[in-house]
Amino acid sequence: MADPCLFHATLFSAAASIDILMGRKATAVTLYHQTSTIGMLSERLNQEFPLLTYGTLGSVLPLIFYNMLLSTPKPLIDEMGPLIGVIKMYVLPSYITLSQSAAYRGYRTMLSYSCVFDTPPVWDCLHAEFGRSNSILRSLVSSSTFCIGGLLFEKETIESVLDVYEAFSKLDQLSNASAATITTQLVQAITPTNDNLSYSEESKDLSMDNASRMNACCRLSCLIFWELLQCRSQTMTNILIINERAKLLKESMAKISYSFWIRKAPEAFTWITFTGAAGCIDANDRGTFIHRASTILTAVDNENLTLMTQGWKYFCLLRRISGLCRSSADSIYGVD
Incomplete structure (x- = not known):
């Protein structure tokens, strides 16, 4: 996998999923890949012109999804604000470089977030046709x-x-x-x-x-x-x-x-x-x-x-x- 950030995010997803299925707290392996992903994302997003690529979105989604399942709600909602902002930016209709399937992965993550934390989605991602x-x-x-x-x-x-x-x-x-x-x-x-x-x-x-x-x-x-x-x-x-x-x-x-x-x-x-x-x-x-x-x-x-x-x-x-x-x-x- 060419993108190191996406690499660590993928391994974090796998490790976190196993932790959840086993009913245990995050292991050292899970925390290592989580920390590595966060560090690389911070570098990308804190630049004057943030590096917004498919790999960036692919790294943000598992961080939000698994962090909300492994952590306590209130502090996490504040901490994930910048990450949610990245997803919102990606799924805007005017952002034409993102594939539809990736946009819907963003929707799925935010609907999951809404259910877990009893909050409305951070933007209107639902339409009458649903x-x-x-x-x-x-x-x-x-x-x-x-x-x-x-x-x-x-x-x-x-x-x-x-x-x-x-x-x-x-x-x-x-x-x-x-x-x-x-x-x-x-x-x-x-x-x-x-x-x-x-x-x-x-x-x-x-x-x-x-x-x-x-x-x-x-x-x-x-x-x-x-x-x-x-x-x-x-x-x-x-x-x-x-x-x-x-x-x-x-x-x-x-x-x-x-x-x-x-x-x-x-x-x-x-x-x-x-x-x-x-x-x-x-x-x-x-x-x-x-x-x-x-x-x-x-x-x-x-x-x-x-x-x-x-x-x-x-x-x-x-x-x-x-x-x-x-x-x-x-x-x-x-x-x-």
Whole structure:
């Protein structure tokens, strides 16, 4: 690899990914390549005429992505400001020297950043053509309906997802509503269908195959969804229960092979992942969900990042409705 900065950034990505998968702190190897990348980037960006090349962008993206998964949020947001500025500069429509695929890698990184830190994207990278907040649920319903042989999704799963889709479709207009309006609309429009939704233990059955585990994850996601809709009227104890369900969901998803998600259920994977992330209190827990999402969606998503963006829009509205989004003025925590 000719570019030494990109070389160290690539090895940092690999080492950091292994650290995350192993559930450990950054190793000496990870820190070495991270420090080397930062040093070389500083030299490039502190020149009178910053060296803005594909290699520079390719080095910035993993630094932002893995640093936000390995570090604490508040100091990191300030530290990453200059790096975010580089991405923003690269994806401007007038910057014609950058390939579209590289620009969308920038979008993916910033959408991930937004989910982990509960913040809006640093610039408007979303457009009307990406659809509504319920688009990922509509995609999931379509994929479950037209599944070959109808063997992948169980009847109970489809019915539970349809209930969620119907309910969430009524809430699409609440993205900019006040807390009082949200509370009123939830009371008037939502009647949670909690019958037969106690699925928190079934995915621990070691004899289950990938399809059965996926169905269990779908039903657990439905349960988390309904509980998130009721967050504003719940105690912190109830919110912690949702957080524990999200952790159980994360463990259950990890028992399903990546190839299964990629080949057979990318829409289900996207919806389950962003539902789980929405139920997490801690940024590091959300980061684990988003890291897995980026790994799989990179393999299946199109150049417009349709699945990633649909998942992000769903996540944002669900967090907003639940009151868990810390950056929102009407957060149940108050703004940090």
